[in-house]
Amino acid sequence: MRIEQMSDFFTARVDEYDEHMLNKVEGCKDGYVKMAELLPQDADEILDLGCGTGLELDEIFKIMPFIHVTGIDLTQAMLDKLKQKHPNKNLSLINASYFDYDFGTHKYDTVISFQTMHHFSHEDKLKLYSKIFQSLKTDRCYIECDYMVESEEEETFYYSENKRIRKEQGIPDGEFYHYDTPCTINNQIKLLSKVGFKTVKMNFRVGNSTIIVAKK
Template sequence: MPVVIREDREQYMQELRDWLEQERDVPLEEMADFFHRRIDTYEEKMQTWKAAYEKIAGWIGGDTKRMLDLGCGTGLELESIFRKYPHIHVTGIDLCGTMLEKLRRKYRGKDITLICGDYFQEPFGESCYDMVISFESLHHFLPEKKRELFAKIEKALKPGGRFLEGDYIACCEEEENLLRLECRRKRKAGGISEDQFVHFDIPLTLEHETELLKSVGFANAAGLECIDGATFIEAVK
């Protein structure tokens, strides 16, 4: 059964256009600073996806021993995973050190390696992970950057390994193009280069996201389910 991103597409697109007009003069924020300023309210806000977090563990294979978590934040996606697989080793990468400290305190005693850095720049290694996951992190980046990252993920996975992405996916090409153009306009208005990470959503459609994954060598990539606006995609090496 095809994954439905938005049941109410027309209403959703009108609300999005209205919101963009209201936010037209709001400047972009640098990514790490955005999350650092909101550390006290982050977990409460992310409860929007409570059902999605609970579902993640069901897509983690029972033979998973080593897992890489990209944009791990405070580790909300790890709660259900550690509940089901308490001895799994997790490497987490995030730009925001404040969030990583919160994650470290939350999961004392677990087998976790945390890296405060840019997952586009940090080395992942080759054929060393059974699973790579990322939740609500990759929709801030252009296709060229995603392709670069997806290629690193594919190389980091063992043969037969899987990448599970849960993310904001555009419901249609109109949404994809509208947000990308607005982000470009805001960057120009603020004198911000394309190389600087900013907190603004530029999601791809499900078709374009899966095409990117296949283009770097994944044998298969397909949508699994959309839960409260978070669309899960599985790519298999």
């Protein structure tokens, strides 16, 4: 098995991405709707990490058509499709790694991510979650829907396989390649709690698609 660079992987699949996520990944279709329902109704500024083609935004804009969204994604082709779908929405789209981009401090009412965090290590997530925490206004929340597993054995298997494959392909540390490394629900909650979120709770789970809400 050979794994691809993250941006190359998604660029090659942009045309079928929406259909795949909506119809072939259990829980996602309902998860998009649930995320929109969980978004605080008084939110004016949201940050969407790994926004892709904006399937979660399709649902959010139905409820909150005038909200300002800053969307960050590694893949320009995904951002282009999002802009085509919502040409008149208040969107600021950034083609970058959300690990490198400066989110600012006390800027957003809500930060969201959908099915993007399961590609990264605990250490990378801790750094990112700390940035998310700092970027949120007081008493605001981060909403994550992601592929999560229930057993430590599963998590350990995926992380060890990722390490093995990267070594076989000679992929340097720090380069983004596509391979799923889902955390357990408990570990995900622990990581978010560790950076300072006051309450962290699971709100939804269908298949392996799981939504966690972390309140600052």
